[in-house]
Amino acid sequence: GQSLEQPSEVTAVEGAIVQINCTYQTSGFYGLSWYQQHDGGAPTFLSYNALDGLEETGRFSSFLSRSDSYGYLLLQELQMKDSASYFCAVRGGYQKVTFGIGTKLQVIP
Amino acid sequence: DVKVTQSSRYLVKRTGEKVFLECVQDMDHENMFWYRQDPGLGLRLIYFSYDVKMKEKGDIPEGYSVSREKKERFSLILESASTNQTSMYLCASRGQGSINGYTFGSGTRLTVV
Numbered sequence: 001g002q003s004l005e006q007p008s009e010v011t012a013v014e015g016a017i018v019q020i021n022c023t024y025q026t027s028g029f030y031g032l033s034w035y036q037q038h039d040g041g042a043p044t045f046l047s048y049n050a051l052d053g054l055e056e057t058g059r060f061s062s063f064l065s066r067s068d069s070y071g072y073l074l075l076q077e078l079q080m081k082d083s084a085s086y087f088c089a090v091r092g093g094y095q096k097v098t099f100g101i102g103t104k105l106q107v108i109p
Numbered sequence: 110d111v112k113v114t115q116s117s118r119y120l121v122k123r124t125g126e127k128v129f130l131e132c133v134q135d136m137d138h139e140n141m142f143w144y145r146q147d148p149g150l151g152l153r154l155i156y157f158s159y160d161v162k163m164k165e166k167g168d169i170p171e172g173y174s175v176s177r178e179k180k181e182r183f184s185l186i187l188e189s190a191s192t193n194q195t196s197m198y199l200c201a202s203r204g205q206g207s208i209n210g211y212t213f214g215s216g217t218r219l220t221v222v
Contacts, residue, residue: 033210042199043152045210087151097211098168099144101151 002026002092004100011106012078020073020103022088030091032064032071037102038084046073046086075105083107112136115200115214122221128187130217132200138212139205141183143167143175145196146216152199158183159205190221 004024012018022032031050035043049055049064049071061074075082085102092098116131134141142157144167154167156175164175172194176184183202187194197218201211 035210042213042215043211045212048210089152096157096167097142097154099152101149 002090002098004088004090004098006086006088006100006103008101009104009106011108012075014078014080014107014109016078017074017076018078018105020075020086020088020105022071022073022100024069024071024088024090026069026090026092026098028092029066029069030093032062033089033091033097034060034062034073035087035089035099036084037087043087078107080107080109113200113202113212113214115198115217117217118215120217120219122187122190122219124191124221126187126190126221128190128219128221130185130187130198130200130219132183132185132214133181134183134202134212135181136202136204136212137180138202139180140203141177142201142203142211143173143183143185144199144201145169146199147196155185187219190219192221195219195221 006022033048034046037043047062054063059076064071085104087099087102089099113134122128143155144152146152158164158177174186197216199216200214
C-alpha cells in the first residue's frame, strides 16, 4: 500500500517563503507530484519529480529525496492568491497515483 | 489546453437511485480517472481506465462502476446511491507517458438524501 503525510495547515506572511513537506511510504515509486487547489476549484498540476533534486518553476520549487522518501514544495515571494490547499501525490505503480490529504496554506498580510 | 468537462456541477439524488456522472476530455488522452474528495481524507481513487472498454479498480471501488465506450468519455455509475456517497467527485485525464500530471475537471458535488 501507499501512504503520504503532509501538514494539515500552514500559515505564512505575504512576501515570505514557505515550505510544505511530504513524506511517503510506497511499495513502488515512479515520482512525486504537487497540485494546488483553491476553494471550490479543481486541483491543478504544479510539478513532478522523478529524480532526486530540486525542480524550479518560477516562484515554486519542488524537491525530492528518494532515499529519504521525502519531498517538499517551496513557495517564494508569497502572494495572497497562493492561499490554497496543496497536495502531494505519489505515482507508485502503473497509472496508480495516491494523494496526500492536503495542506491548507493561509497567506496573511 | 486540455479540457476535462464534467456534466453537472451539483447533483441531489435520493437513496437507492442509480446515478450517472459523466466526464469528457478533448485531448485524446488514453488514461482517465475518477476520484472522490472528502474533508480530511484527500482524494481517493475509485476507478481508472487506460483504454476504451478497459477499467481498473482503484482504492475504493465498492458501490461504483464505470463505463468507457469512447476514448473521450468516462462515466461513473453509482448503482444504488447511499448517503455515504455524498461527496465531491473529480474526473481527471492524463496522456500516455506524460509527466505533466493530471488535468482535472471542475468536479461534481453529489448529495444523496
